[in-house]
Amino acid sequence: MMCRTGQEPDGDATDAVFISLLEDSAEELYEQAPCGYLSTLMDGTIAKINTTLLDWLGLSRSQVVGRMRFTDLLTVGGRLYHETHFAPLLQMSGAVSGIALDIKAAAGQRVPVLIASKVKVSEDGEPMLVRTTVFDARERRGYEAELLRSRQAAEEARRQAEADRERLQEALAVLQQNLLPAQLPTVPGLEAGSYYHTASADLLGGDFYDLFPLDAGRWAFFLGDVCGKGPKAATVTSLTRYTLRTAALHDPDPVTVLTTLNTVLHERYRSGDPRYCTAIFGVLKPGDGQVGVHLASGGHPPALIQRADGTADYLPTPGGMLIGVLPQVHFTAARTQLFPGDTLLLYTDGLTEARTGPERELYGEDALRTFTAGQPPTGPQALVTALTGLLTSFGDGLDDDTALLTLGVPPAHPISVPIPASET
Structure with a gap:
C-alpha cells in the first residue's frame, strides 16, 4: 500500500495505532x-471497579x-459468610469460585451474584491484590x-393426595364394614368364626357373608362373591345381602332363596352393565348335640368339612350356576350333619386362587x-386362625379379597394340641 505522497507508511507508527486500538478495546x-x-x-479496599458493576x-x-x-x-449475611468462609478459603488456596452472595444496591435492593476471586502475587510470592469477577445471578435465582x-x-x-387417599381409605373401610x-351372633350349641382379607385398601371388595336367625330353632348363613370391585360391586353386594335375608325369611329353602336372588339380579342388571355373583346359602338346625346343615351353591367353590376324626372333604354341590346371568338357572342342594368337633368351612376363591x-x-x-386335614379339629375359630396365617404366608401371591366363614359344633372333650419341642 502506498501513501498519497508515494512513500511507504512508517512501521512504528502503524504498530502504535494497533496497540492503541487494542488498549482501547481491552479497556472497553x-x-x-x-x-x-x-x-x-x-x-479489602476497592482499588478498581468496572462500569457494569457500578451500574x-x-x-x-x-x-x-x-x-x-x-x-x-455485601449484605449482613454475606459479610458473616465472607469472614467465616470466603476470606479464610481465599487466604489458604489463593482462589475461590462459585460463591453465591447478595450485594447491596443503592436503592436498598439485594442483587444475587456468583463470585470468583483470585489473589495476585508479586515475583517474590507476596500477595498484592485480589481480583474478583461478579456474575449476575438474578435470572438464575429466579x-x-x-x-x-x-x-x-x-x-x-403429594401430601394432599396422600391425605385424600387416607380419607378415601377410611371411608371405604367404613363402607366395607x-x-x-359387625359380629357373628351366638348360636346355642354352635361355634362360628369369620375373617375378611382386603386385597386393596383403595377398592371396595365384593365378598360377603352373614349368619342370622330364621326362627326359634333354625339359623341361616351365606357367603359369596360379587364380580368386580368398587362402588358398583358394593351396590350389588348390598342388594344381594338384603335379597338373601328377605328371601330366607319368606321361604328358607336354599334352592328357593338362590333362585329368588337370581331373579332379582337378572331383572335389575339385564338391560345395563351385567352383574352376577357366586354364593352358598344354607340353613342350620341345632339339636341333640349335632347340627343339621342344608345348603345350596350357585357357582361357588364347594364347602369343606373338617371332621373330628382328622379327615377333611368337600360337600359336593355339582351343577350350581352363576347367579344373575340367565333368567332360568339350576342349583343343587346338599345335606350333612355336623357332630362334636366337626367344622364347616366356607370361603371365597381368593384363597384357592x-x-x-x-x-x-x-x-x-x-x-x-x-x-385343613392337617389342622387339629379344635373348632371353627381355631381353623380361622390357622387359615389367617396361611393367607399371610401367601404375601403378594394373595391378590384378591378373601372371606372365610366357619361353623361347627364344639368338641365334646377339649383336644390338647402338642406343643413343639422348640416352645417347651
Whole structure:
C-alpha cells in the first residue's frame, strides 16, 4: 500500500495505532463486560471497579474506589459468610469460585451474584491484590426460586393426595364394614368364626357373608362373591345381602332363596352393565348335640368339612350356576350333619386362587383340603386362625379379597394340641 505522497507508511507508527486500538478495546471490554470486575487491596479496599458493576450498585466510581471495602458491598449475611468462609478459603488456596452472595444496591435492593476471586502475587510470592469477577445471578435465582416453588407445589400436591387417599381409605373401610356383619351372633350349641382379607385398601371388595336367625330353632348363613370391585360391586353386594335375608325369611329353602336372588339380579342388571355373583346359602338346625346343615351353591367353590376324626372333604354341590346371568338357572342342594368337633368351612376363591411358589401356581382346592386335614379339629375359630396365617404366608401371591366363614359344633372333650419341642 502506498501513501498519497508515494512513500511507504512508517512501521512504528502503524504498530502504535494497533496497540492503541487494542488498549482501547481491552479497556472497553473491562468496563462494559457482561459481568462485574473489581480489584481490592489485601485489606479489602476497592482499588478498581468496572462500569457494569457500578451500574448494578447504582454508585459512582468516586463513591467506591478508595472509599469502600469489598465487604461494604455485601449484605449482613454475606459479610458473616465472607469472614467465616470466603476470606479464610481465599487466604489458604489463593482462589475461590462459585460463591453465591447478595450485594447491596443503592436503592436498598439485594442483587444475587456468583463470585470468583483470585489473589495476585508479586515475583517474590507476596500477595498484592485480589481480583474478583461478579456474575449476575438474578435470572438464575429466579429460576431456582421458581423451581423451588414448583417442588414445594408438587410436594404439597403429594401430601394432599396422600391425605385424600387416607380419607378415601377410611371411608371405604367404613363402607366395607357396613357390608359385613359387625359380629357373628351366638348360636346355642354352635361355634362360628369369620375373617375378611382386603386385597386393596383403595377398592371396595365384593365378598360377603352373614349368619342370622330364621326362627326359634333354625339359623341361616351365606357367603359369596360379587364380580368386580368398587362402588358398583358394593351396590350389588348390598342388594344381594338384603335379597338373601328377605328371601330366607319368606321361604328358607336354599334352592328357593338362590333362585329368588337370581331373579332379582337378572331383572335389575339385564338391560345395563351385567352383574352376577357366586354364593352358598344354607340353613342350620341345632339339636341333640349335632347340627343339621342344608345348603345350596350357585357357582361357588364347594364347602369343606373338617371332621373330628382328622379327615377333611368337600360337600359336593355339582351343577350350581352363576347367579344373575340367565333368567332360568339350576342349583343343587346338599345335606350333612355336623357332630362334636366337626367344622364347616366356607370361603371365597381368593384363597384357592392365590399364587404360590416360584412358578406362581394356583394354591387350589386339593392343597386347601390337605391343609385343613392337617389342622387339629379344635373348632371353627381355631381353623380361622390357622387359615389367617396361611393367607399371610401367601404375601403378594394373595391378590384378591378373601372371606372365610366357619361353623361347627364344639368338641365334646377339649383336644390338647402338642406343643413343639422348640416352645417347651
